[in-house]
Amino acid sequence: PSFVVVAVDGPAGSGKSSVSKATARELGFDYLDTGAAYRGFALHCLERGVDTLGPGDVIETLPRFEYSIGIDPDNYFVKVDSEIVTNDIREPRITGVVSNIARVPEVREYMVNLFRSIIAGSDKPGIVVEGRDITTVVAPDAQARILLTASEEARMERRAAELSGESSATTAQQLSYRDAQDSKVVDFMNAADGVITIDSTNLDFDQTVTAVASFVRSSM
Numbered sequence: 001p002s003f004v005v006v007a008v009d010g011p012a013g014s015g016k017s018s019v020s021k022a023t024a025r026e027l028g029f030d031y032l033d034t035g036a037a038y039r040g041f042a043l044h045c046l047e048r049g050v051d052t053l054g055p056g057d058v059i060e061t062l063p064r065f066e067y068s069i070g071i072d073p074d075n076y077f078v079k080v081d082s083e084i085v086t087n088d089i090r091e092p093r094i095t096g097v098v099s100n101i102a103r104v105p106e107v108r109e110y111m112v113n114l115f116r117s118i119i120a121g122s123d124k125p126g127i128v129v130e131g132r133d134i135t136t137v138v139a140p141d142a143q144a145r146i147l148l149t150a151s152e153e154a155r156m157e158r159r160a161a162e163l164s165g166e167s168s169a170t171t172a173q174q175l176s177y178r179d180a181q182d183s184k185v186v187d188f189m190n191a192a193d194g195v196i197t198i199d200s201t202n203l204d205f206d207q208t209v210t211a212v213a214s215f216v217r218s219s220m
């Protein structure tokens with residue numbers, strides 16, 4: 001059997017990162033978190049004082065961006081410019097500006113190529129790739145293409161539970177603002193042709209992983 005690519009898209013707070021990682025583990029696959037690269041590049045820009053609202057400066061710093069990521073689901077790490085930044089890229093200062101750099105077409109093109117070369121470097125029987133444009137742009141030929149959704153209410157609750165330090169009103173506002181910004185660039189709210197929707201609103205974590213893994217097995 002040939003190398004299996006599983007493409008998973010969805011909005012923020014849909015649980016796609018943790019579900020994708022657990023599914024990869026269950027299937028013996030690698031796991032690629034594509035949002036981490038956009039976050040890593042946003043961090044690179046902030047550290048160098050590059051204005052994320054200035055596309056010209058952002059594009060100019062792309063060649064200086066050094067990035068690596070652990071794709072073994074049991075050894076996840078993110079490295080930017082020789083530093084481990086696995087936790088730093090989750091900080092609100094990054095989440096607040098990442099959409100600014102993600103809407104620059106040159107940045108997206110760079111990222112798509114980066115992701116394809118990381119996928120090609122996997123030595124497992126397959127890889128679960130998770131993001132916003134995986135089913136449509138990064139890997140439209142993937143054997144299994146999934147849109148992972150959940151009601152807005154469920155997504156807010158999950159994200160608030162993740163970030164227990166912040167008030168849930170702020171979290172909710174930031175989440176919908178980011179989804180609205182991101183949706184202008186890629187449509188991850190509606191399933192493209194051939195993409196199946198898995199709605200996790202009424203599923204717990206394990207049930208969601210089981211649903212995703214069964215769909216992948218049936219597509220292999």
Ligand code: C5P
Pocket residue numbers: 012034035036038039098099102130131132133134178182
């Ligand atoms: O998935 P995560 O919330 O970590 O993604 C961070 C940001 O990266 C998103 O808000 C979006 O702007 C961008 N992104 C993207 N395309 C992807 C993955 C992430 O534009 N495939």
